[in-house]
Amino acid sequence: MKNAEAFSSNDKILTPLKTLNELLRFVVPKGSKEMPIRIALALIFLILATLVSVYTPFLYGKAVDLVSEKTSINLSLLWFVIGAYALARLGQVFFDEAKEFVFARVAQRAVRGAALKAFKHLHNLSLSFHLNRQTGGLTRSIDRGAKGVELLLRYSIFEIVPVVIELITVGIVLWVTFGFIYSFITIMTVIIYIVYTIKVTEWRIEIRKRMNLADENASTKAVDSLLNYETVKYFNAEKIEVDRYNIAMKSYEDSAVKARASLSIVNIGQGAIIALGLFLVMGLAGEDIAKGKMSVGDFVVVNTFLLQLYLPLNFLGFVYREIRQSLLDIGRMFALVDETPDIIDKERAYKLVVENGKIEFKNVNFSYGNRVILRDLNFTVNPGEKVAIVGPTGAGKSTISKLLFRFYDPSSGEILIDNQSINDVTQNSLRLNIGMVPQDTVLFNDTIKYNIAYSKPNSTMKEIINAAKLSSIDKFISNLELGYDTLVGERGLKLSGGEKQRVAIARALLKKPKIFVFDEATSALDTKTEKSIERSLKKLSSSNTTLVIAHRLSTIIDADKIIVLESGRVIEIGTHQELINKNKLYAEMWIRQQENLN
Numbered sequence: 001m002k003n004a005e006a007f008s009s010n011d012k013i014l015t016p017l018k019t020l021n022e023l024l025r026f027v028v029p030k031g032s033k034e035m036p037i038r039i040a041l042a043l044i045f046l047i048l049a050t051l052v053s054v055y056t057p058f059l060y061g062k063a064v065d066l067v068s069e070k071t072s073i074n075l076s077l078l079w080f081v082i083g084a085y086a087l088a089r090l091g092q093v094f095f096d097e098a099k100e101f102v103f104a105r106v107a108q109r110a111v112r113g114a115a116l117k118a119f120k121h122l123h124n125l126s127l128s129f130h131l132n133r134q135t136g137g138l139t140r141s142i143d144r145g146a147k148g149v150e151l152l153l154r155y156s157i158f159e160i161v162p163v164v165i166e167l168i169t170v171g172i173v174l175w176v177t178f179g180f181i182y183s184f185i186t187i188m189t190v191i192i193y194i195v196y197t198i199k200v201t202e203w204r205i206e207i208r209k210r211m212n213l214a215d216e217n218a219s220t221k222a223v224d225s226l227l228n229y230e231t232v233k234y235f236n237a238e239k240i241e242v243d244r245y246n247i248a249m250k251s252y253e254d255s256a257v258k259a260r261a262s263l264s265i266v267n268i269g270q271g272a273i274i275a276l277g278l279f280l281v282m283g284l285a286g287e288d289i290a291k292g293k294m295s296v297g298d299f300v301v302v303n304t305f306l307l308q309l310y311l312p313l314n315f316l317g318f319v320y321r322e323i324r325q326s327l328l329d330i331g332r333m334f335a336l337v338d339e340t341p342d343i344i345d346k347e348r349a350y351k352l353v354v355e356n357g358k359i360e361f362k363n364v365n366f367s368y369g370n371r372v373i374l375r376d377l378n379f380t381v382n383p384g385e386k387v388a389i390v391g392p393t394g395a396g397k398s399t400i401s402k403l404l405f406r407f408y409d410p411s412s413g414e415i416l417i418d419n420q421s422i423n424d425v426t427q428n429s430l431r432l433n434i435g436m437v438p439q440d441t442v443l444f445n446d447t448i449k450y451n452i453a454y455s456k457p458n459s460t461m462k463e464i465i466n467a468a469k470l471s472s473i474d475k476f477i478s479n480l481e482l483g484y485d486t487l488v489g490e491r492g493l494k495l496s497g498g499e500k501q502r503v504a505i506a507r508a509l510l511k512k513p514k515i516f517v518f519d520e521a522t523s524a525l526d527t528k529t530e531k532s533i534e535r536s537l538k539k540l541s542s543s544n545t546t547l548v549i550a551h552r553l554s555t556i557i558d559a560d561k562i563i564v565l566e567s568g569r570v571i572e573i574g575t576h577q578e579l580i581n582k583n584k585l586y587a588e589m590w591i592r593q594q595e596n597l598n
């Protein structure tokens with residue numbers, strides 16, 4: 001229950017009024033002439049359909065009167081009336097469909113516009129936003145919001161509006177043709193019906209909410225469990241997983257039964273109200289026939305009117321609930337769009353120009369919430385240098401690369417690239433100039449080719465193969481049956497850790513940036529492969545600035561500078577030899593690693 005509740009209650013939602021206001025911009029996009037025309041046409045068809053459907057019972061009644069004529073039936077008139085009746089029925093269907101046809105584009109365009117905006121915005125929000133959210137929850141918000149847009153438009157325009165129009169026309173027609181009392185009873189019945197339905201539906205919404213939460217909870221459990229398939233096996237936890245799922249399903253079962261029972265209460269109540277209305281109106285009509293004020297045909301007309309009016313009301317509870325829910329879903333989606341990113345380009349942000357590739361960290365401090373991670377960090381990477389950052393796990397090494405990439409802003413201090421503060425340039429130009437191989441590479445569930453070319457989508461096959469060669473993965477790929485077209489599986493799980501790392505390196509190399517950041521980029525490789533990649537990097541990177549984060553010190557002996565980080569502080573800085581001579585933390589780490597090797 002926890003998960004599902006957390007998802008539903010912690011989210012921000014826009015008020016219904018604001019939601020409708022926002023929605024309007026997607027229904028009638030600025031400058032669009034097509035959509036207003038379509039909406040107007042749909043309304044015209046809607047009104048035509050309603051008028052035809054109000055007129056149809058009269059034709060029916062006329063036919064009844066004609067056939068019940070005792071003396072002589074006027075056959076040609078009867079054929080004419082029945083023909084008109086059939087045509088009217090066809091007309092209803094035709095106008096109904098015509099309205100759906102012109103409106104479909106309006107609804108779907110609004111769906112796309114709203115979903116697209118939300119999706120685009122999610123990519124603009126910062127890493128910290130995404131780390132705090134469940135990705136599943138986000139996509140679900142968009143899915144539901146988009147579906148909500150369609151439902152809301154369809155139901156409000158095509159269910160509520162026609163009922164209102166029909167109610168008014170029928171009210172007038174009944175009054176004019178049969179008298180005030182018929183009109184009064186019919187309309188009162190409908191009003192009582194509507195009030196009753198809304199009240200009971202409000203009560204049911206709570207019950208259904210509990211049912212949906214239980215459903216969500218069960219499916220979260222199932223997905224989470226299957227995603228962790230391997231872990232489940234490692235710990236023989238199949239039974240625990242099944243039990244957890246069973247408990248979740250049991251709770252769904254109970255609430256679903258309750259929801260069904262409450263529906264019966266709604267239906268019985270609605271049935272009773274309609275039966276009472278019918279009883280009164282038909283009784284009155286019977287009296288009037290007896291008094292000779294009404295014909296049998298009129299009797300049929302009244303009855304048909306009532307049934308025709310009450311029929312769409314059957315869906316009212318459902319429609320009301322859907323509209324309410326849609327408003328919430330859309331409100332949630334729009335609230336996402338309202339979320340402001342932590343990291344935004346300055347108004348006057350300019351394009352970063354990297355000529356030499358000098359990186360400077362000046363008095364940089366950084367914390368996650370109130371946990372201080374980096375303290376007064378100062379260092380410079382000169383153009384063309386290879387600088388290594390080493391230190392114990394959790395020291396803040398990866399955090400440095402994330403700050404450089406501007407996933408986060410430092411709480412104080414400044415980061416400069418070629419003397420331009422990365423806060424002053426556009427994020428786009430900054431990221432374009434840095435080739436990043438992150439500590440944990442996750443690949444897209446697509447081909448190897450797609451994953452390598454991701455850094456430069458229109459690169460040629462030759463460039464891709466070249467990058468693969470430089471990162472020593474070309475041989476492996478060529479030996480695969482499908483070669484570069486091999487699918488890597490979800491998150492790249494069909495590749496080994498080292499293969500994934502090499503795909504990530506190839507991807508970064510293909511981008512040909514001036515600055516490279518390798519965060520444990522070769523940690524999963526054997527020494528021989530690592531050395532061969534190093535050689536190609538060296539050839540490539542004499543003019544590139546490289547920041548390497550490494551645990552295995554043997555890979556960074558040749559670095560121009562080694563920065564030793566501990567608890568977010570630089571405690572030593574120098575070349576390998578200088579640091580060995582100092583005989584402090586680095587020397588200690590070096591000796592320990594050498595011992596392990598022997």
Ligand SMILES: Nc1ncnc2c1ncn2[C@@H]1O[C@H](COP(=O)(O)OP(=O)(O)OP(=O)(O)O)[C@@H](O)[C@H]1O
Binds near residue numbers: 395398399439
């Ligand atoms: N998004 C986050 N929110 C809160 N704390 C975080 C977040 N990311 C990292 N940390 C914390 O910041 C500290 C530094 O993390 P970082 O990833 O920079 O370490 P590292 O030096 O790269 O370690 P390793 O060698 O294990 O990769 C860690 O203690 C980690 O728990």
Ligand SMILES: [Mg+2]
Binds near residue numbers: 397398399439
């Ligand atoms: Mg790290």
